[in-house]
Amino acid sequence: MSLPSHLLEGRRVSQIGSAAAILEKAVAGERLTPDEGLALLTTRLPLTALGQAADAVARRWHPEPFRTYNIDRNINYSNVCIARCAFCAFYRPPGHNEAYVLLLDVILEKIRETVQIGGNQVLLQGGLHPKLPLEWYEELLSEIRSHFPQVNVHGFSAPEIYHFSRVSKLPLRTVLERLKAAGLGSLPGGGAEILVDRVRQTISRGKVGADDWIAVHRTWHELGGRSTATMMFGHIETPAERIEHLERVRQLQDETGGFTAFICWTFQRQNTELAHLPPVGAFAYLKMLAVSRLYLDNVPNLQSSWVTQGEKIGQLALFFGANDMGSLMLEENVVAQAGTIHRLTLQALRRCIEDAGFIPRQRNVFYEYVDEFDESVCPGRAGRTDQVGWPVWRESNW
Numbered sequence: 001m002s003l004p005s006h007l008l009e010g011r012r013v014s015q016i017g018s019a020a021a022i023l024e025k026a027v028a029g030e031r032l033t034p035d036e037g038l039a040l041l042t043t044r045l046p047l048t049a050l051g052q053a054a055d056a057v058a059r060r061w062h063p064e065p066f067r068t069y070n071i072d073r074n075i076n077y078s079n080v081c082i083a084r085c086a087f088c089a090f091y092r093p094p095g096h097n098e099a100y101v102l103l104l105d106v107i108l109e110k111i112r113e114t115v116q117i118g119g120n121q122v123l124l125q126g127g128l129h130p131k132l133p134l135e136w137y138e139e140l141l142s143e144i145r146s147h148f149p150q151v152n153v154h155g156f157s158a159p160e161i162y163h164f165s166r167v168s169k170l171p172l173r174t175v176l177e178r179l180k181a182a183g184l185g186s187l188p189g190g191g192a193e194i195l196v197d198r199v200r201q202t203i204s205r206g207k208v209g210a211d212d213w214i215a216v217h218r219t220w221h222e223l224g225g226r227s228t229a230t231m232m233f234g235h236i237e238t239p240a241e242r243i244e245h246l247e248r249v250r251q252l253q254d255e256t257g258g259f260t261a262f263i264c265w266t267f268q269r270q271n272t273e274l275a276h277l278p279p280v281g282a283f284a285y286l287k288m289l290a291v292s293r294l295y296l297d298n299v300p301n302l303q304s305s306w307v308t309q310g311e312k313i314g315q316l317a318l319f320f321g322a323n324d325m326g327s328l329m330l331e332e333n334v335v336a337q338a339g340t341i342h343r344l345t346l347q348a349l350r351r352c353i354e355d356a357g358f359i360p361r362q363r364n365v366f367y368e369y370v371d372e373f374d375e376s377v378c379p380g381r382a383g384r385t386d387q388v389g390w391p392v393w394r395e396s397n398w
Contacts, residue, residue, distance in 0.1 A: 018039065018043070019039050019040055019043040019045050020045070020049065022036045022039055022040055023040070023045075023049060023050070023053040023294070026053055026057060026294040026295075026297075027053050027056045027057060029060070029297070031297055032294060032295050032297070034243050034244070034247055037243040037246060037247075037291060037294075037295045038239055038240055038243045040291045040294065040295075041239040041242065041243065041287070041288075041291055042239050047283060047286060047287060047290075050286075050287055050290040050291065050294075050320070051286065051290055051319055051320045051321075053290070053294060054289070054290035054291075054293040054294055054320050054321030055319050055320065055321065057293050057294060057297075057321065058293055058302070058321050058322070058323050061300055061301075061323065062323045065358060065359050066358060066359050066360070066361040066369075067318055067323055067324065067325065067353045067356070067358040067359070067360065067361070068323065068324045068325070068360070068361050068362070068363040068367065068369075069324065069325040069326065069327070069328065069349055069350070069353065069360060069361075069362060069363070070120075070121060070324075070326065070327045070328070070362065070363055070364065070365070071114070071117065071118050071119040071120065071121075071327065071328045071330075071346070071362065072114065072119050072120070072121040072122055072123055072154070072327045072328070072330070073110060073111070073113075073114040073119060073122050073123070073330040074122075074123045074125070074330075075102070075107055075110050075111070075122050075123065075124050075125075076090070076102075076125060076126055077101065077102050077107060077124060077125075077126045077140070078099075078100060078101040078102065078126035078127055078129050078132070079091055079092050079098070079099060079100055079126065079127055080092060080093075080094055080096075080099045080100070080101065080126070080127050080129045080130075081093070081126075081127025081128045081129070082094065082127075082128050082129075082130050082206060083127070083128050083159070083204065083205060083206035083207045084205040084206050085203060085204050085205065085206075085207065086202070086203040086204075086205070086272065086273040086274050087193070087203050087204075087232070087235060087267055087269075087272050087273075087274055088272065089270070089271035089272045090127075091127045092127075094129075094130055094131075101129070101132070104140065104143055107140070107144070108143065108144070108147055108148075110122070111144060111147070111148050111151060112147075112148075113330070114151075114330055115148060115150075115151065117330070117346070118346075118362070119151070119328075119330070120150065120151060120152060120364055120370060121151060121152040121153075121154055121185075121327075121364065121365055122144075122151060122152075122153055122154065122155075123154045123155070123188055123327075124140075124153055124154070124155035124156065125155065125156065125157055125160065125188065125190055126160065128159060128160065128163040128206070128207070130167070132167075133167065133168065134164050134167070134168040134170070134175060134178065137156070137164065137179065137182070138178060138179065138182040139182075141153060141155070141179065141182035141183035141184055142182050142183055144183060145182070145183035152185035152186060152364060152365050153183055153184055153185045153186075154185060154186045154187070154188050154228075154365050155179075155184050155185075155186075155187070155188070156179070156184070156187065156188075157187075157188055157189075157190035157191035158187070158189075158190070158191050158192070158208060158212070158213040158216035158217060159190075159191040159207045159208045159213070160191070161175060161176065161179075161187070161216045161220075162208045162212050162213075162216055164179075172215065172216065172219050173219050173222075173223070176216075176219055176220055176223055176225070177223060180223060180225065184225075185365070186225060186226050186227060186228075186260075186365045186366075187216070187217065187220050187225060187226075187227035187228075188227065188228055188230075189217075189227060189228040189229040189230035189259075189262075189263065190230060191204075191207065191208070191213060192213055192229065192230045192231060192232070192245070193231075193232045194231065194232070194233065194237045194241055194242065194245050195210040195213060195214070195244070195245040195248045195249070196210060196237065196241040196244050196245060197209050197210050198241070199235075199236060199237050199241060202236060203235060203236060203274070210248065214248060214252055217229070217252060217256075217258065217259075218252060218255070218256060220258065221252075221256035221257070221258030222256065225258065226258055226259075226260050226365070226366060227258055227259060227260070228259060228260055228261045228262070228263060228365075229249045229253075229259045229261075229262045229263075229299070230262070230263045230264065230265075231245055231246075231262075231263075231264040231265075231288075231292070232264075232265055232266075232267055233264060233265075233266060233267065233280070233288055234266040234267040234277075234280030234284060235267040235269075235274055235277060236274075236277075242288065243295070246291075246292060246295045246296060247295075249262065249296060249299070250295065250296055250297070250298060250299070253296070253298045253299055254298060257298075259299050260300070260301060260365065260366060260367055261299065261300070261301035261302065261303055261324065261367070262292060262296055262299045262301070262302050262303070263302070263303040263305060263326070264285075264288055264289060264292055264305065265285070265305035265307070265308040265309075266280040266281075266284065266285050266305075266308055266309070267280060268308060282309060282313045282316075285305070285308075285309055285313065285317075286313070286316065286317065286320045289302065289304075289317055289320045289321050289322060290320045290321050292321065293320070293321025293322075294321070300367070301323055301324050301367055302321050302322045302323060302324065303322060303324045303325070303326040304317035304318060304322040304324065304325050304326055305317070305326065306325065306326060306344065306349075306352070307326065311344060311348065311352060314326075314352065315352040315353075315355065315356055318352075318353070318356045318358065319356070324363070324367075325349055325352060325353060325360075328344065328346055328349055359373075361373060
């Protein structure tokens, strides 16, 4: 038996009122519970309300007039993978006629091109290759460090690291210690998808479970390393499972403090086993980004995913909790294989930040500025939270 329409409307108004109170709590700097995070995802609040709250939190973290970006390149050293991820259009099984492993000279040339335009980092990732020994990766890192000591290698997802441990029959800590000694600078958050085993057992066949992904990052943090955390959403997960993912990231950050940033993006479905699923649009992306900023009260930086969302939504993300436009990304292969190709020049990336009312600054993976900046060009702007975009947050805004 359904409720009368006036009672349904009353319930909706009550839910919106409760969600507005949750937003006030987050803006005030109080920690949200999983139930409160779920309420923000499932209540039909105006998207602008979520955006204003997330923007207020982002500006509390980053009152400076700057928004950042990085110049790097995704180098996929191999596409050979023994996992069978339903969401991946990039991998090729061993023996496939399109399978490859890049030669060292090719990798070094890609890095050289990156350095020539001001890049200071490479993202080094591949599949779970069944035959490459740990020594192959150590030699690769050592050669990169020898030729380009100024370049940070942001390398190897948690599933790759766990795979190295299994192939080499060495403890996880030993593998990470050896890779760090060889030149690994930081760990990307790739391979997280959704940190819930029900989801992973369905779409990430042959890859690590949620506990193992966490274990890799925990161990890396214990060794003094820093890493990023990610989420790929919009496939078979539920809203509650998205919040569980955020909760696991937040708990590990409470424990180690090792995450520098969080990046979420929508599942790109073309050419995958999950191509039949409905597409996830900009509304869902901005909502998830905003809730992530409100929930992850201990992660200092959130990146925009212009690579999956395009230039305009990527720019709009700067008003929904993101304080960083991510990377120029000179090369991207994985998302491109799933049918999504967005490209920006350095000038366009900086213009996105400027047109949003901020000053673009280049940073490294540790969110340290690496460019020169003349403070006299923006006197009086530092710390202004009402300079651009939303009005200053007030209770009446809800």
